[in-house]
Every structure is written in structure tokens, then in C-alpha cells.
Amino acid sequence: MPSLSHDHLELESSSHVPETYRWPPSHRHDYPTTSTANIPVVDISLPEAASLIDSACRSWGVFYVTSHGIPSHLLQAAETQTHRLFSLPLHRKLLASRRPGSISGFGRPPLSAFFPKLMWSEGFTLAGNPLNEVASTLWPEPDHDHDSRSHFCELMDDYKKSMRDLARKLLRLTLASIGGHGDGEERVGWLGLKDQMIEALQLNSYPPCPEPEKAIGMATHTDSGFLTILHQSGNMEGLQVLQPNDGSDPIQWVPIRPMAGALVVHVGDLLQILSNGRFKSVRHRAVVSRSEHRVSMAYFYGPPSDVKVGPMVLPGQCPIYRPTTWPEYLEIRARLFDGSLESIKISHT
Ligand SMILES: C=C1C[C@]23C[C@@]1(O)CC[C@H]2[C@@]12CCC[C@@](C)(C(=O)O1)[C@H]2[C@@H]3C(=O)O
Numbered sequence: 001m002p003s004l005s006h007d008h009l010e011l012e013s014s015s016h017v018p019e020t021y022r023w024p025p026s027h028r029h030d031y032p033t034t035s036t037a038n039i040p041v042v043d044i045s046l047p048e049a050a051s052l053i054d055s056a057c058r059s060w061g062v063f064y065v066t067s068h069g070i071p072s073h074l075l076q077a078a079e080t081q082t083h084r085l086f087s088l089p090l091h092r093k094l095l096a097s098r099r100p101g102s103i104s105g106f107g108r109p110p111l112s113a114f115f116p117k118l119m120w121s122e123g124f125t126l127a128g129n130p131l132n133e134v135a136s137t138l139w140p141e142p143d144h145d146h147d148s149r150s151h152f153c154e155l156m157d158d159y160k161k162s163m164r165d166l167a168r169k170l171l172r173l174t175l176a177s178i179g180g181h182g183d184g185e186e187r188v189g190w191l192g193l194k195d196q197m198i199e200a201l202q203l204n205s206y207p208p209c210p211e212p213e214k215a216i217g218m219a220t221h222t223d224s225g226f227l228t229i230l231h232q233s234g235n236m237e238g239l240q241v242l243q244p245n246d247g248s249d250p251i252q253w254v255p256i257r258p259m260a261g262a263l264v265v266h267v268g269d270l271l272q273i274l275s276n277g278r279f280k281s282v283r284h285r286a287v288v289s290r291s292e293h294r295v296s297m298a299y300f301y302g303p304p305s306d307v308k309v310g311p312m313v314l315p316g317q318c319p320i321y322r323p324t325t326w327p328e329y330l331e332i333r334a335r336l337f338d339g340s341l342e343s344i345k346i347s348h349t
């Protein structure tokens with residue numbers, strides 16, 4: 001019998017999928033998937049990287065990035081720390097539960113409020129600077145290893161720093177193709193506010209599931225920031241994206257398999273706004289496996305909290321979205337979720 005605690009199930013020890021975790025067929029992953037789609041791969045060391053990114057963001061809203069400069073030992077070590085974190089007993093992880101009004105902590109991510117069923121995953125969000133706070137709850141002294149805590153904090157700090165540099169590089173390349181000439185910094189002052197850009201790290205754990213076709217690891221969504229950089233563990237499949245479609249073709253989910261040496265980049269809603277709809281935020285989800293325990297680490301990157309992001313347009317072009325800050329936009333998403341972008345559209349009738 002699986003044990004329940006504070007509405008959290010010991011997923012790993014469950015022998016079946018309880019009703020609260022059984023998704024209706026329309027959400028499930030027995031949906032058609034294709035493996036033939038060509039997800040763009042962008043080598044950012046190439047001189048044509050900006051135009052490759054432009055094309056990837058317009059067509060799919062997702063791409064693999066290579067030559068990203070993040071050492072594989074750092075990715076591997078961060079993944080090991082993530083596994084260690086999730087392998088702590090549930091009662092200890094629950095001590096670090098997200099408090100009302102806070103972004104950081106252990107627990108269900110905001111999107112779960114929009115779905116009637118629970119997701120087959122656990123998540124930790126680390127935003128702002130709560131790393132030490134969360135870590136000291138998980139590895140309290142003196143009874144627990146002080147080195148475990150500092151090792152976790154040092155690695156996650158290094159990981160965030162490397163992701164920050166990469167996100168900045170990607171954003172610069174991306175801006176090069178939006179809204180005309182000049183480098184990004186000339187056109188968007190906030191890019192100079194380097195230290196005030198907002199970031200969040202989401203650590204996801206998807207334990208093996210006895211009936212994977214009945215469950216969902218992470219429900220379909222778009223990310224809300226500019227860019228998300230995702231590292232997924234080992235050779236395990238899980239991430240899928242919805243193939244862009246004008247509505248006339250059947251829905252097609254495309255697996256984004258881990259690719260050696262590559263990270264995955266998602267276009268988020270704020271980049272769709274900034275590009276005035278030229279780039280499309282990608283709808284994606286994570287499915288689960290019967291035998292494998294997958295983890296992923298998603299790094300979210302967006303503007304300083306008080307910066308209004310509006311479309312970058314050339315003179316004579318019409319902006320199609322009204323400007324919004326990331327926190328304002330998150331509030332809109334907390335009410336409307338999928339309808340959020342539509343709700344900030346400007347009508348030009
Ligand atoms: C900065 C953030 C992005 C995020 C909301 C958050 O404040 C922290 C959690 C992030 C996350 C992770 C899982 C998917 C997602 C849609 C969610 O519900 O929580 C994203 C949010 C987002 O992109 O809006």
C-alpha cells in the first residue's frame with residue numbers, strides 16, 4: 001500500500017497509479033508521437049549562430065544547443081546532487097515545502113493548479129538566493145553531514161553561474177534578429193542590468209511508474225520567461241514538444257531525446273512578446289517510464305522584475321502585445337494559464 005503524507009505520495013514505492021494520479025485519455029501519452037521530426041541543433045560557436053537561432057525560434061520554439069561551453073563534469077555533478085536531493089526521505093523534503101507566497105521550495109509547481117490530476121513527479125524550485133536556506137532545512141546540523149550541505153550549495157551555485165552566462169549569450173544572439181539593426185544592448189537597456197536579470201532553477205524528479213501510460217510527469221505548458229535551458233539525465237526519454245501546427249493537422253508530440261553534449265533550449269512566453277510573435281513559445285510536457293528514474297534541471301531566465309517587456313518593433317510596425325513585467329505576467333498566468341498571451345494582445349481593429 002503506498003503511503004500518503006500531506007497529499008504527497010511515496011511515488012517510488014507505489015505498485016499502482018492511484019485515481020488522483022490517473023489522467024484522462026485526452027492528456028495521456030498514448031497519443032501519437034513521431035520520431036522523424038528534425039529538431040534544430042545550433043552550434044553557437046558558428047558565425048551563423050544568430051540566424052540558426054532565429055530560424056529555430058520561429059519554426060519550433062525549441063532547439064538543441066551545442067558548443068555551449070558548460071563542462072560535462074559540471075552537468076554530471078549537478079545531476080548527481082539532484083538525485084541525492086530527491087533520494088532524501090519524503091518527510092525531510094517536506095520540511096523544505098514551498099511556503100505560501102514564495103517561489104522557492106519543494107512541492108507542486110504553479111501549473112499543477114490548472115489540472116484536475118496530480119503529476120507523477122517531485123520538484124524543487126530554487127529562485128533568488130534561498131539555496132542555503134533550503135539546504136540547511138534538508139541537511140540540518142549537527143545531526144547531518146555539513147559537507148553534504150556545502151557540497152550541494154557549491155555545485156548548484158556553479159551550475160547557476162554557468163547557466164546564467166549561457167542564457168545571456170543565447171539571449172544576445174536571439175536579440176540580434178528581432179526588431180531591426182544594432183546590438184541588443186543598444187535597443188533594450190535592461191540587458192545592461194546584468195545582475196538584476198531574474199533566474200530560477202527547477203529540479204524535477206520522475207520516478208518509475210507502474211502504469212506510465214496512465215500518468216503524466218509534467219503536464220502540457222509553455223514556460224513563461226525568455227528562455228529555459230534544460231539538462232535531462234542520461235539516455236532517458238521524457239520530454240516531448242507539441243509540433244507547431246496551424247490547427248488543420250492532427251496533434252503530434254515529438255520526443256526531445258537527450259543528445260550527448262547538447263542542452264535543450266525552450267522559447268518562453270516573454271520572448272514571444274518581445275519578438276512581437278516572431279518567435280513562438282513551445283508547448284511541452286514530460287512523460288514517465290516504467291523502469292527508469294529520470295531527473296531534469298530547468299534553468300529559467302527572464303528580465304529584471306520591474307522591467308516592462310514589450311514588443312521590439314521597427315518604426316511603422318504595430319506591437320501586438322501590451323508590455324508586462326515578469327511578475328505581472330506570472331499573476332496573469334496564475335489566473336488564465338493557457339489564455340495568458342491572448343489576454344495581453346492589443347486589438348488593432
Ligand atoms: C520563475 C518561474 C518559472 C516557473 C514559475 C516560477 O516562478 C518558478 C517555477 C517555474 C515553473 C517550473 C515548472 C513549469 C512552470 C510552468 C511552473 O508551473 O513552475 C514553470 C514556471 C513558468 O515558466 O512560468
Ligand SMILES: O=C(O)CCC(=O)C(=O)O
Binds near residue numbers: 230240284286
Ligand atoms: O523534465 C522535463 O523534461 C521538462 C521540465 C519542464 O518543462 C519544466 O521544468 O518547465
Ligand SMILES: [Fe+2]
Binds near residue numbers: 298
Ligand atoms: Fe517547462
